[in-house]
Amino acid sequence: MNTPSPDRLDLIFAALADPTRRRVLSMLLEDDMAVSDVAAPFAMSLAAISKHLAVLAAAGLIRQERRGRITWCKLDPDGMRAASVWMGGFGQFDPVDLDDFERFLEAEMQSWTEE
Amino acid sequence: MNTPSPDRLDLIFAALADPTRRRVLSMLLEDDMAVSDVAAPFAMSLAAISKHLAVLAAAGLIRQERRGRITWCKLDPDGMRAASVWMGGFGQFDPVDLDDFERFLEAEMQSWTEE
DNA sequence: GTGATATATAACGATATTATTAAATGCTTC
C-alpha cells in the first residue's frame, strides 16, 4: 500500500525542483556525507546548504543521522519511490539507461564548474 | 540523447509540485480537454487554471493546441519522461502497479471533494 | 457589425522560497 499523500508529493517534487538540491542528491549517490562535506563544492554558505538538506529530509529524499557533532546525510529511497509511483501512472517510460544517466551527470557537473 | 537540461528539470519538478496541476494532469489522462472544461471542477478562477496550464505547457508536461476559439489541452509524455530519466539514475523502483495508482487516484479524488 | 463565448494578460496582494550574515547550540579536546 504505497500511496503517497498529496502533501507528501508537494514536498517531494518541490524539493526536486531546485538544482542545488538535485546536485546534492547525486553527490549522495556516491556516498554518505557530512553536512560540511556536502557544502564544500558549492559557492554558497553552509547555512544555505543546511536548509536545503532540511528540505530534502522533510521530503523523505534523504535521512540525517547525527553522530557526535557531525550530521551524516544519506539517500533515502522512499521519497523518490513515492514520486516514481505517482509518475508511473502516466505511462511506462523506457527502462532507465544508466549509461545515459552517467553522461547526463557528467554534463551536469561540467555546467556546475562553468559558473 | 535524452539528457534533460537542469533548467528543464527545474520547470518540470516545479510544475509537478502543485496539487492543482497534478490533478489537472490526471484529468488529462482520461481525455484531451478544453481549458474551461479543465477549470470546471476547481473552486478557482478560470484565469488561475489558465496560468497553471501555461506552467504545465512550459514544462513540456502538456501541449496546447488552439483550434478556433477553444484551446485543447493534451498530455505530453516528454516532460514526464525527462523527469523519469533523471529519477531513474537513483535506482530501479518497483515496476508500476497500475491498480495501486488507480487506488491512489481514487483516494486523491476523495480528498478533492472533501474540501 | 453586435453580442456572446473562450481564453489570455495585467495589475495587484498575500505568502513562500532562497540566499545572506550573525548568533546560538552542542560535542569534543585540552
Next chain:
DNA sequence: GAAGCATTTAATAATATCGTTATATATCAC
C-alpha cells in the same frame, strides 16, 4: 571549563508563486 569545530536557527532582504478581479483579444453565430 575554555576553545574550537560542526551544525542549526534567527533576522532580514530579494524574488517567485499563487490566487484574485478587471480588461483585452479572438472567434463564432446571428
